[in-house]
Amino acid sequence: FDHSGGVRAAISEGLTIITQEANAAFYEKLGSQPSTIALDALARNPQPATIESVEDEASYGDDSMRVEVYLIANNPHGSAMLMVYLPEQRLLVEADAFSPGRDFQPYAANLLENIEARNLRVDRILPIHGELVAYDELVRAVR
DSSP: OTTOTTHHHHHHTTOEEEEEGGGHHHHHHHHHSOOOSSOOHHHHSOOOOEEEEESSEEEEEOSSOEEEEEEOTTOSSOTTOEEEEETTTTEEEESSSOOTTOSOOTTHHHHHHHHHHTTOOOSEEEESSSOOEEHHHHHHHHO
16 A cells, blocks of 8 residues: 555556556555545546456566566565566566665565576666665675
């Protein structure tokens, strides 16, 4: 829920929400509830929510780009967290599993285990809470 800001605006533009299957009901409800305090983007431009749920993994792409979405298995922070991998760019995008610059990284080891278990070739990590960093920063944080 703490990363859902802007979802109603995305729905109002007809965008598809991709989430882990355990989160789907939350986003369906979010997209169907009325705006009660102020008219938001979805209230001004009503659209049905298009939700695509991912159980363990999914892949999207066309001739120009491929994006892979994976469950971060056994994550102690949340059981329904996803990471996004762009194989051509060797870039991993994640939220809350690794936050560079912090002294305490309680979920970093689990993220590294998931990356290694899926044999992802990652050069850089783009954390939602932080700046783009080299993959080696994750490895150092764990080791």
